[in-house]
Amino acid sequence: MRDAAPSRAPKVSLRGGTPPARSPWRGGGWLAAGIGLLLLFPLSSPDAFFLDVFTTGFLLAAFAASWDVVGGVSGQITLGHALPFGAAAYSCALLTSFAGWPLPLAVAAAVLLAAVVGAGIGALSAPLAGPFVALLTLALGEIAHEVAVGHTFFSGPGGYAWGGEGGIPVALPWRDASPFSSYYAALVFLCLATFGMLLFARSNSGLILRAVAGSPITAQASGVPIARFKRLAFTVGSAFAGAAGAGFVLHVGRATATDLSLELSFQAATFAAVGGRGTIVGPAVAAIVLHVLFQGLSLPPSARVLLYALTLLVTLRFFPRGVAT
Amino acid sequence: MNTLMSAEGITKSFGATKVLSGIALSVAPGEPVGLFGPNGSGKTTLVNILSGLLLPDAGTVRFDGKEITRLPLDARYRLGIARTFQIPHPYPALSVREAVRVALVPRLTTLAVNAWKRKDGGGTREDEEGPTEDLLARTGLFDQRFVPCAQLSQGCLRRLEFARALACRPKLLILDEVLSALSAADEGDLMELLRAANRDEGTAFLLVSHNPPLLKSLCRRILVLEEGRIVRERTV
Numbered sequence: 001m002r003d004a005a006p007s008r009a010p011k012v013s014l015r016g017g018t019p020p021a022r023s024p025w026r027g028g029g030w031l032a033a034g035i036g037l038l039l040l041f042p043l044s045s046p047d048a049f050f051l052d053v054f055t056t057g058f059l060l061a062a063f064a065a066s067w068d069v070v071g072g073v074s075g076q077i078t079l080g081h082a083l084p085f086g087a088a089a090y091s092c093a094l095l096t097s098f099a100g101w102p103l104p105l106a107v108a109a110a111v112l113l114a115a116v117v118g119a120g121i122g123a124l125s126a127p128l129a130g131p132f133v134a135l136l137t138l139a140l141g142e143i144a145h146e147v148a149v150g151h152t153f154f155s156g157p158g159g160y161a162w163g164g165e166g167g168i169p170v171a172l173p174w175r176d177a178s179p180f181s182s183y184y185a186a187l188v189f190l191c192l193a194t195f196g197m198l199l200f201a202r203s204n205s206g207l208i209l210r211a212v213a214g215s216p217i218t219a220q221a222s223g224v225p226i227a228r229f230k231r232l233a234f235t236v237g238s239a240f241a242g243a244a245g246a247g248f249v250l251h252v253g254r255a256t257a258t259d260l261s262l263e264l265s266f267q268a269a270t271f272a273a274v275g276g277r278g279t280i281v282g283p284a285v286a287a288i289v290l291h292v293l294f295q296g297l298s299l300p301p302s303a304r305v306l307l308y309a310l311t312l313l314v315t316l317r318f319f320p321r322g323v324a325t
Numbered sequence: 326m327n328t329l330m331s332a333e334g335i336t337k338s339f340g341a342t343k344v345l346s347g348i349a350l351s352v353a354p355g356e357p358v359g360l361f362g363p364n365g366s367g368k369t370t371l372v373n374i375l376s377g378l379l380l381p382d383a384g385t386v387r388f389d390g391k392e393i394t395r396l397p398l399d400a401r402y403r404l405g406i407a408r409t410f411q412i413p414h415p416y417p418a419l420s421v422r423e424a425v426r427v428a429l430v431p432r433l434t435t436l437a438v439n440a441w442k443r444k445d446g447g448g449t450r451e452d453e454e455g456p457t458e459d460l461l462a463r464t465g466l467f468d469q470r471f472v473p474c475a476q477l478s479q480g481c482l483r484r485l486e487f488a489r490a491l492a493c494r495p496k497l498l499i500l501d502e503v504l505s506a507l508s509a510a511d512e513g514d515l516m517e518l519l520r521a522a523n524r525d526e527g528t529a530f531l532l533v534s535h536n537p538p539l540l541k542s543l544c545r546r547i548l549v550l551e552e553g554r555i556v557r558e559r560t561v
Contacts, residue, residue: 204430207419211427214416214474221376221410222428222489223402278418 031281038187042180050296051179057291058186059248061284062193063264064271066240070118071269072277073201074233075213076125077134079265080141081241083121084114086148086260088242089249096171103173107246114242115235122234126227129216141265148257167256170249182251189247190284193240197280200236209233210278263305270312276322286323328387329354329529330375330406330497335384337370344370345553348384352497355527357519359540362550368533369411371550372501375531376408377401389496403431407490408499413482415474422470424485425460428492456492463521464488465514480511487518491528498522498530504539516543 042051067081088110095106121140125133200206211219212226220226249255258264268283271290275282290311294304315323328351335348344367352358362368373379375386377398386394393401398408416424461467464484469477477485483503490498500519504512520543522528534540540547541561549557 204426207423208427208430210418211416211424214418215414217378218410218414218416218424218489219427220397220399221402221408223399223431223493224427225397225399 034285035187035191039184042183048179051183053292053295054288055179055182055186055251056248056295057288058183058190059244059251060267060271060291061287062190062247063241063244064268064275064283064287065194065197065280066237066244067265067268068272068275068277068280068283069197069200069237069240070233072272072279072283073206073213074209074230076230076233077130077269078121078125078137078234078237079134079262079269080121080137080139080144081237081268082260082262082264083137083141083144084117084238084241085245085248085264086144086255086257087117088114088245089255089259090148090168092246092249093168093170093255097169100171103171103250107243107250110246111239111242114245115239118234118236118238118241119231121238122231125234126230138262138265141260142262145257145260145262148260167254169254172250172253186247186251189243193243194280194284197236197240201278201280205229205232213278267308270308270315272322273312274315274319274323279322282322327353329356330386330388330531332375332386333384335371335374335381335386337367337374337379337381343553345374345381348550348553348555350548350555352529352531354496354529355523356529356546357523357544358529358531359544359547360531360533360550361535361537361540361547363535366550367553368550369501372408372499372531372533376406376499378408402493402495405493405496406499407493407495407497409483409486409490409501409503411502411505413486415477415482415485417473417475419474420471421466421474421477421481421485422457422461424474425466425488425492426457428489429456429460431493460488460492463491464518480507483507483511483515487515491522494526495528498528500530500532502533502535504532504534505536519543 038054041054063081063085067078070081071077091113092106092110095101095109096103099106101109121137124140125136128136201209208219208224208229209232211222212224212229216226245259248259268287271287272283274290275284275286277283290308294307299307331349331351333349335345336343337345348367348371350358360368360371370379374381377393377396377400380395384394385392388401388404388406393404396404402408416427419427458467458470461470464487466481466484466488469481474482474485486503490500498519504515507515516539519530519532523530532540532544537547545561547559547561548555549559
C-alpha cells in the first residue's frame with residue numbers, strides 16, 4: 001500500500017533557518033497589554049463621545065480584519081467589501097423592523113446572508129486575477145450602493161451619514177443602551193471575531209490560501225482547486241464582515257446607504273495596508289488607532305477621507321508591507 | 326502492454342502557428358520515458374496538455390483507463406499525475422516546509438477522513454508531520470525547512486519542485502527540464518531521487534530534456550519531437 005510506506009527519520013537540525021514565526025501567539029504580550037488598557041479605559045470616566053468613537057472603532061477593526069482574510073491572506077484585493085457589511089446591516093434592520101423577527105434570529109440570518117453574498121462574489125471573481133478582482137468587486141459594491149442611495153425605501157432623506165436620519169431603523173429589544181455596555185460588547189465581539197479569523201488563517205485552509213496568493217499556478221499543480229479556495233476566502237471574510245455590519249447597525253440604530261459605500265471598503269483596505277496585509281491583527285489595530293485618531297479630531301468627513309488617502313500613500317511608499325511589519 | 330497514460334491525435338495551434346500535429350504517445354506503469362527535441366519543437370506545449378494546464382484543439386488524453394482530456398491540473402494531481410515546471414514559481418511568503426505541506430494537504434485530508442471513518446484515531450498532528458519531514462529529508466531540504474521559498478537557490482527550488490511533485494505519491498511524474506542549469510551535485514542528487522522514486526515506488530516518469538546522455542542514463546525509451554510531431558522513438 002502506497003500510504004503505508006515507513007517514514008525515514010530525518011536528522012533534526014536548525015541550520016539554515018529559524019523556527020516558524022507564524023505562531024498565533026506571536027506578539028501576544030503586546031496584544032494582551034492593549035486589550036487590558038482597552039478594558040480599563042472606561043473606568044477613567046471618559047466622555048460618552050469617546051466611548052462611542054472607540055465602540056465604532058472596534059466594529060470597524062473587525063471589519064478591517066475580515067477584509068484581510070480576503071485581501072491579505074488569500075491575496076484577492078477587494079474594493080467591494082462593504083457589500084456584505086451593508087447587506088447584513090440592511091437585512092438586520094429589515095428583518096427586525098418590517099418582518100418582526102427576534103433580534104438573535106435576524107442577526108444570524110444577516111451573517112448567513114453576508115456569507116452567501118461573499119460566496120457569490122467569490123464565484124464571480126474566481127476566474128479573475130489581480131486588478132480585475134478589484135475592478136469586479138468595486139463594480140458590485142457600487143451597484144449595491146447606488147441602488148441603496150437611489151431607492152427611497154433603502155435610504156430616506158439624510159441617509160448618507162453614519163447614524164444620521166433616514167435609512168432603515170433596527171428594532172432593538174432595549175432602549176438607550178449605555179455607552180459602557182456598547183463599548184464592552186463591541187470589544188468582546190472584536191476579540192472573539194479576530195481570534196476566529198486568526199484560527200482560520202493559521203489552519204490548513206489558511207495555508208492553502210496563502211499559497212494561492214503567492215503562486216496560483218504552483219498551488220494548482222499541488223492539487224489545490226484554486227477557484228474553490230477563492231470562494232472560501234470570500235465566504236469566510238464576508239461572514240465576518242456581515243457580523244461586523246450587524247454589530248454596527250445594532251450600535252447606530254439604523255442601516256443607511258453609507259454602510260455599502262466605497263469609502264468603507266477603501267477604509268478597510270487602508271487599515272490592512274497600514275497594519276500589514278495577511279496578519280489579521282495588524283489591520284484591526286490600525287483600524288482602532290486611525291479611526292480614534294481621525295474621528296477624535298472631529299474633522300469633517302471630506303477631511304477624513306483625505307487623511308485616509310494620505311495615510312495610504314505614505315504607507316505604500318515607505319512601509320509597503322505595513323507599518324507594524 | 327499495460328498503459329498508464331496515453332495520448333491520441335493531440336493537435337494544438339496558437340493563432341496561425343501549429344505547434345503540435347496529431348501526437349500519439351503512451352507511458353506504461355513504472356516506465357521511465359524521455360522526451361527530446363530542439364527549442365520550439367512543442368515539448369512544453371505537449372507537457373502542458375498532458376498535465377492539464379492547456380486544452381488541446383483535438384485529440385484525447387487517457388489515464389488509468391479514464392479520459393482526462395478536459396480535467397484541470399489540480400484534479401490530475403489528485404489522480405496521481407504530478408508535474409514540475411521549467412521555471413519554478415515559488416510561494417514568496419511561505420517557508421519550504423509550508424510549501425511542501427500545501428502539496429500534502431489533499432492526500433492527508435483524504436487519509437484523515439478515511440481514518441475518521443474507520444474510527445482508529447487517524448488524522449492527528451503526528452500523521453501530518455511525518456510525511457512532510459520525510460519528503461524534506463528525501464529531497465535534501467530538511468535543513469532549509471524554515472527558509473522562505475523566495476530565498477532559495479536554483480538548486481533548492483528544483484528540489485522543492487521534486488518534493489511538491491512527490492507529495493501526492495504520483496503514479497506519473499512529468500518533468501519539464503527539471504535537471505537543466507544545475508550544479509553537478511544538485512543534478513546528481515535529483516537524478517538519484519528520480520531513480521529511487523521509479524525503483525522503490527514504481528513511479529513512471531516523462532522527462533523532458535535537451536541532454537541526450539542524461540536521457541539515456543535515466544530512461545528506457547526516448548521520444549524525439551520535431552516541429553510538433555514525434556519523428557523517432559528509441560529504446561535504450
